[in-house]
Amino acid sequence: MIDATVLGPVVDAFVTEVTEALICAAAPGARADHLRTDVINEAFNLSVAFIDVDDRHTDNECWALTATFGSLLPETKLAGATPTVLRGSQLIAGKASWLNTPSTLFEILLAADRRDHSDSAMAYYRRAMDICHVIASLDEVTAQAELIALGKFRSMLLDLIRLNTHSIPVPSIVPESATDAPEEPIPAPAPRPLEELLAELDALIGLAEVKAEVRLVTDLLRVQQLRRQRDLPTMATALHLVFVGNPGTGKTTVARLLAQIYLSVGALAKGHLVEVDRSTMVAGYVGQTAPLVAKQFAAAKGGMLFIDEAYTLVRGGENDFGREAIDAIVKLIEDHRDTTVVVVAGYPAEMEAFIGANPGLRSRFPKTISFPDYSTPELASIFEGLCRKQRYQLTPAAEKRLNEIIDSVPRTKGFGNGRYVRNLFEATIARQSTRVIQLTEPTDEQLMTFEEADLPDAASTPSEVPSTP
Template sequence: MAVYLVGPDDKTIFRRRSTWDLMPALEAANDGDIIEIQEGFCFTPDSGDDVITIEKNLTIQGKTLNTENGLVLPTIEAGIFVKNEVEVTLKNLCLRRTLDKRNCLNVQNQATVNGKNLVIENTATDGENYPIVYVAKQSNLSFDNVRVEESAIKDGDHKVYIENSNFKVNNSEINARVYVHHSQINCNNTMVTYFDSNALFLRENSFANIKSSEFIGGKVTKKTSYSCVMCRNSEITLDNTVIYQPNYSSALHGIDSTVKVSEGKIDSANFLGCEVTSDKGVFAESLFLQKETQFKSNTFSILGKKNGKINLFADDKSSVISETINFGLLTSPNIKLDRNVEFQVKRLHQLEYDQGQESFVLGEDGNPIIVSSDLEIEYFGEKSSFEKLNDMVGLNNVKSDVKEFIALAQMNKAREKKGLGTSVLTLHSLFLGNPGTGKTTVARIIGNLLYEKGIISKNYFAEVSRSDLVGQYIGHTAIKTREVLESALGGVLFIDEAYTLANGGEKDFGLEAINEILKFMEDNRADIVIIFAGYTDNMNKFLEMNEGLKSRIPNVFDFQDYTPDELVIIGLAELHEKEYQVNEEDYSALVQHNFELSNDFSNGRWVRNLNERIIRKLALRLFENENADMSVITQEDLLAVKL
């Protein structure tokens, strides 16, 4: 191993020169040799190309000089290009370019560069930035105690560019954008600062392992927004790391990525289609979860800030699963969730918070002080199918049966996916009950639930009756019925008043429809759900006449008639929905009275007809008195329909 000392010409009349010029030294050196540059020396190319290409395994190191103004490093004012599978170590040097559109360091073609105690800078003041460091084509770059200086050109393209390669950085300071494309970065105890774009951008299946580091930057204008840390289609692990971009909603922005956060502090985070795990993560301002993001944590905290943003927002089938969420300053609303969001959180705490210190206040026992554990959640969007079911008046037995029905179907599906044994599950059902008891509504909800859980393949619901299935001549019924059945494949077919198919006797075409349905049920057992609905007595007789049909419908739901109290609730809900006002006690008394005298077992239909008569009396009163309030139903209107 030879050492080549590079420095000024020290030749005198008494001795020969003991130093080399840099370019001849590089030319003479062999694999494993060391190029050593004297303290205070600055290499500047005489003319022509200002690029040094290295295709040997070398170490280039400088001798440092301590001055009153600090440490002075030898300087190379040329681009260093390393390529073709060699390994080069750069140590105790300043790498400088003075013109725009230049790389200070370029590493390609499976080369490796180890940088230690370096300053990398481009002093150009106008023009266009090229990557100050460029690494590509399965190469490797490691930095230890390296400082990449800020560029005077503010075009957003001053960056360390890594593509299809590996980058390790430790104890360093980078004042440029770190752009990682289909690559891996390991970052420890490093500060990255850049205010003209992202401080860190990961994309296209990149992997980042960040530990005890800080990222400061990002840029927000009226036209453009750059998150401090952007992760797209990649994976990032943040351990005890700070991401600083205040008064913005996406300091950390993840899209279709895997994110792991432990401790540290992130000003804000916005995840779309991500899988996120957090272990004691702290979000200073807000956390947004969108587009089916899955967020799992044991405990995490949102400090909160009075800046108009919601502390925790989730929508579009995202999920939040956590033991505890701690909040500092509450917002209004503090938590806002789409109704299709899965929110499984055991404890919500507001903790005493010191805004000046931006930290939770600890009690005498060393633990945070709980101010409140009763925090409001605001919901928006369409209610889930189970919520709609639970909101229905009465039907407690049916609700319980539906949940058991869905749970069994879901378990069967899950066991099938894991290759476990399953019983043959038949979803065909029988809905028994009088009109107006919610049979059609519940059938639609079951269809939605089966689709949401992946048990049926199509979100399709069709309601048919005898006239939709039975034809007018021999052979027509089979065709007509088969068309209806085939259109419902993958979904739910609801046959109302199904018993009417057998009302015409042996020569009736309805029997042809029944036979076609039986055959179709047998041939497509797992591809369609058929619900037969009707009056209890008539349906029981119908099944007794068709043993083959009865054996194929194992699920029976019994819809009980509504009580007078339940009809009051249904009737008032309808009036309120139409923005009518009524004295609820007077209305309840009317329903109770008329029900005893005129109940026709039509249930919801009965109370809707009653409401229609009340509104007619209101309209008649308004016709005679134009100054009356058209939204207020008076006792006079109620008495006008009392039996």
Template sequence: MTDETALPDTSPEPPRETAVDLRREMADSGVQDILDQLDRDLIGLKPVKQRLREIAALLVVEKARQRLGLAHDTPTLHMSFTGNPGTGKTTVAMRMASILHGLGYIRRDHVVTATRDDLVGQYIGHTAPKTKEILKKAMGGVLFIDEAYYLYRPENERDYGQEAIEILLQVMENQRDDLVVILAGYGDRMDKFFASNPGFRSRIAHHIDFPDYGEEELFAIARHMLDDMNYHLTPAAETALAEYIALRRAQPHFANARSLRNALDRARLRQAKRIFETAQGPVDADALSAIDAADIRASRVFSGGLDAQPSSGDRP
């Protein structure tokens, strides 16, 4: 006769988790590295960085709560990023995807960017397949909808945007454990959009506002960009760039860091032309990487004109 209960269990259950080391979770997931790198790579953006740290902490805590049996539902992770063009929204969305992926909230470290044109068709019956196609591409990762408010055109009674909105809302609700949607655009237009589309507002867990950069931040951003490309400013060029920033910032269609990137691209073109025209014999690394005052002062901004702007210049 055997008495099953008399024998001690020789294969004990794994010990039930009773505590989670949050700092270690943050480090092991790679999220601490992403946050540290973001601190280094992005100039300024203090409030944005602060919000990202808070959201990351919340997500780590939420995972820990799930493991200890305190939470069951997937938290809502959809977000809105508001701010003027060139304030870093797209850049931060990429980092956000890495954070969400590091913590296991999405399967893929992957962002699909879409605007109204990618989601809404021109003819009847075209919108649903277009929207679904984009959703399929983004599934498992992040869908970043730039200038989301263009989806809603109340002045046009039979606008197909409405169809895309309805599909998006449904997926944001039903598939929120497999897709994070980030809506981006100008703050005031986004406010109006949310007011007319409360379904979006109620599905968004985190709103992050991206402030415009000050002159000194723009200068530091430009320097950082040049440094990344192995260029540098001569002392005279530094003065010229500071003046350029003050003038350019006051002009229409100013797009923060994006305008600076465009200005630096043009400065590099002028530098190359200058080197070709003036170099006698071989040129050294220093000559090839120095941006001089003339490369900056040739901009139309100094003669009271507008600098050339690519069409995306006034996109948020």
């Protein structure tokens, strides 16, 4: 049986920090001992709700609950209660719904942050996540329901904090390119707080299902990390992933964030991302391909190797050197299993052919994450984000025209998504520049404004990314 006292330290930290924040937020004259009791009850409500999400109420969870709150809440008669007694009481059953809405206490902290420009709600969030992660680590096999509930609870709190204070940084919203394998080793990026990375993930436009999948992987790794710290057994977790979807759907952006998330939970030592494709892994002569693949793995050591358009390695028949690259990848994934994570990306059908090209690939890439095409409103939001970043603005007529142009573009295979929007944005800048330069003394507003006529015809902007032969 697990040490039942492991929940105590994170609950104590929650009570201490949140009580201090509540004292600052409360009206003058509020008694500190009453506020502390309110926070203890908050920690208890959070704990029993999270224990209830999978409806298992295991012995480890029940013993931890009694060991932690028996002395803090003597009126509950928790002290000494057995798991059987707890499961037969009304203390845990049916409490999972508490996680679905922000508590009154959290709302008070949000209001204090708005008033005082403080970060009390973030302190609540951090300590609440600690409680949830510890509870999830109490059983050897973490239930999927716990991971899902944890992700939803986290997103709810972070969304409210972001809307409340705008204090969590918003990332670049246009899919970006990664770094080709360099000659010199890449220095490790500075570790960033997990909640900051997840907030950045949540701030990406669209990708709801992708975000949910990444949160599940993240929470599982965090729980496994806690179990290792306590010398508890852990299940082997496959970190390698398949990303499928059209170009410009955020695969590289998410991979870069995921590499840093893996760093923050101790799964990677450096957390950098190296992007490669067939051209950097396949040579033209026998015996030269495997060394090229090894070079890319060496560059990605301690981080993530992102193989874009991986399916091109199986094109060309059995005698193509791409097959040699695949054999080398399978071997090097095993050789570097403790140091390097590999993500392969491409179109759905083609990636299925890639995974089937070598018996060792399917077992090493058990999980696939699908990146859907962006909707018209999402693509318009990406365009507007580029405008804000470059200090441009759209007239109402231009905004209407933008949506019409995007809506008219066929969402066929190869549709560029975010890359198409960037091309459209750059074409609009060029047309606006041609118009504005003819003005005698353009004002700042004229320099910053896109008119309807500045937007090019849909047919004049490439909407597809050329496929690799």
